[in-house]
Every structure is written in structure tokens, then in C-alpha cells.
Amino acid sequence: MSPIVDARGVTKVYRTGAVEVPALHTINLSIEPGEFVAVMGPSGCGKTTLLNCLSGLDDIDDGAVMVEGADIHKMKDGDRTEHRAGRMGFIFQSFNLIPVLTAVENVELPLLLTGVKSGVARERSLNFLDRVGLSHRPKHKPNELSGGEQQRVAVARALVSEPAIVWADEPTGNLDSTMAIAVLDLLQEVNDAGQTILVVTHDDGIAAKAQRLVRMADGHIVADGLAAELLGTGNGVSAPGTRTAK
Template sequence: MHRPDRTEPPTDATTMDPILSARGVSKTYRTGSHEVHALRGVDLDVHSGELVMVMGPSGNGKTTLLNCLSGLDDIDTGTVTVDGRDLFGMSDGDRTRHRAARMGFVFQAFNLIPVLSARENVELPLLVTGTPAKAARQRAEQMLARVGLADRAGHRPGELSGGEQQRVTVARALVAEPAIVWADEPTGALDSHTAGGIVELLHEVHAAGQTLVVVTHDEALGRSGQRLVHVRDGRIADHDDDAEVGGHTRIEVSS
């Protein structure tokens, strides 16, 4: 698969309201008397159409950052606004519905339902949000064709390769036309050849205008985005500390 040229955000993107805005976000996990400060006062904006890569050492808060900014986890302090909505100003039910309607997720472990076909896995987010069954089926088939799996739509996850399963998760993430897609180590469970195909697919999706935030340990993938955010000890440095990395902005994080 040929990877298309990356599109850059509009030159006035920073003057527009961000699609995601986080201010002062903190998260602490407590086990008995032990505390882990996973996030410490994080500020971050993501604008529409950006491809933002998040990197950093294991255990330093990357996945927690994704989970908190997407509303999968609660936060202790701060605010997170996504697509114009204050995530933690909503009830749990409203946040779940907003997440289903306006966000997509791609996980390392795929998280596909094993008893459902690829088509049924992809159409599920639409059915949950009330899309009529016929329309959901049609949209799911279109998305599977888009990721190159039209001929595998009737297969269950156990009948698909790892790369094919990850393509199903990408189709599922995109099917509801979300404002933002979150990807947590999308190539982490794949061999290098298969991972390369997923990287190309993510860049194709971004080139079509999709906003993505990708957590990764893959240095090549991390440097291929428009912006590289480094997370260390749960902190993100001030934007005044930006440095250029491979033509893209790196936001260095330190304790």
C-alpha cells in the first residue's frame, strides 16, 4: 500500500478553537497507602485535522493521558473539553453516549467481540447510538471496504490475522464519523511488516481529514506525525519549550 503524503493543518489552525482542550488535568491511583501520580497538571490542545503522536517511557502516563482525555477514566482535577463538550461536566451516561457518538478507539489488543463477524463488530457503535440496522450494515460494509477488508466482512476475529483484526478496529473507530480517534499502541501487537500496513492506513485516514491522537513506543511512527508529545512522570512541558524533530513539533516532557 502506498502511503500518501501527509497533509499539514491549515495555516490558521492555531487561531481556531481546538477540538480538544485539557487544562490542569491530574490523576492519582491509590492502592492502600501507595499513591501513583499518573498525570500532574496536564495542559494540551489538539486542533481539527491534526495527527498527534504521544511517546514516552513505559509507566510514565501515556495511556492514562489517553484514557483521561477521552473520558474512559475519571480525573481528579482539571477540565477536558472535546468537540465543544465538557466531558466531566456530564453525567456518566451522557459522557458514554458522547464518547460513542463522537470518538473512535483503536487498541493494541483489538477488543473485538469474538462471536461477532467483522461486519457486526464494525456496525455495533452505530447500533448503540440508534442508527437503523439497515443503514448501520451498509455503513459498516463501506468502512470495511475502505480498510481493504470487503471480502472478510463475514469472518469472525478468530478467523482473521492480527493485521486484519486491527484493520477491523480502525473501521469500527471510523464508522460513526467521530470528531477524534484515539489509538493506543496500534502497532504494538503486530510484526514489523503488518505494522507498516497499519501505519500507512492511519496516515491515509489522517490525509482524509480525520483528527488522531496516537500513543506509541514506535519511534518511526512517533516521528511520522505532525506533532510529537513526549510524556515523562505524568507531565507535559510548557509549549515555550517546543523543539523541532524531523520537521514536526516535539513537546518535551520532564519531571
């Protein structure tokens, strides 16, 4: 089976005026379809940059990223955008909901983008809100929801179109442990259904849910293996919210 994501020699440098800050150094990484990959590492090591570059949100300075066989950085912006809409879902630490749209309107956006009919989109969105425990608040706007509720809407939005890959950047960073477990269970559930997940996290509990763990430091991948082995948890289970020592 060919990898769903295959990054070769990916290099990324941030430039601010005359100052250059290397963020990724010739990264090589392959992710198989259906994998649940956690990326861990200290702050500033390049985890989020890796996610952005692999997903095509950000440009790279060198190397190539093949997503489902296509070099995503060689695509035109429009094609890359279309690819994201059809095949990817995103969850961020700060929920990034559209404040002027209701919960259900936020969730149905990706479906409408891919041309799903409005009635169908609404029904599927309501179902997903139900799955994340928000069936009672579909018409509330983001600023009328709690942080946990907002993140559940964001998760529902990322998953509703059943994307091939879900990119999650600290998805439980703003949630309490109960809420974090609920979100993780949902991610686990979609992964079990065959969707690929790459999650950037500081949280050992989340990493323990993953099959594979990639550790980064200073823009390099320093470890890549089974999560259970790298975390040393044996059964691979720890409570979300516990963190590895940096």
C-alpha cells in the same frame, strides 16, 4: 479556531489500598481540530492514562478537559457515553473485538449505537472492511482471524462512524511492519479528511506520520512540538517499527 480538546491542570492519581501513584501532574494540552498528535515516552510515563483521561474513559482527580467545548468530566456518565459514541473512535493495542460477533458485526456496532439504520450500517461496515483489506472475511469471528486482521477490524470499527477524534493506543504494537504501514496509511487518510487523531506510541515511524509530538516523562509533558523537529528526522519520515532511544 477553538481547540477540539483542551486540557487544563489535569491530575490523575492511582490508588491501590493505601498506596497512591501519581500518574499525571497538572497536564495542560490543547489539540486543534484536524491535528494528528503522537504521544511518546517511556513505559509507565502516563501516555495511556493521558489518552484515557482526555477521552473521558477514566476519571480525573483535578483539572478539566474540554472536548468540543464541553467539560467532559462534568458530564453525567450517560451523556459522556453518548458523546463518545457519536464523536470518538478508539483503537487499542489488544484489539478488544467482541469474540461472539463476526467481523462485520463488530464494525457496525458504533453505527448501530448512533441510530444508523441496520441496512445502511451493514453497507458502510462492509465498505470499511473493504478499505482495510478484509472484504473477503466479513463473516469470520475474531478467533478465526489473524492478529493483523483483527487489528484491521478494530481500526475499521473505530473509523466507520467517521468520529471527530480517533484515540489510538499503540495501534500497531501487535502488527508486523507491513500491516503497521497499512494501518498508519489508513489513519493518515482519515486525518487528511479532517478527523483529529491522537495516538500513543513507542514507534518513531508512527510518530513521524504525526504533525505534532508530545513527549512525556513521569506524568509530565516534557516536550510538545512538531514531530519532525522533535524526532530530528528532517523530512519527518522513518520506517514504522523503529523506536527512539529511551
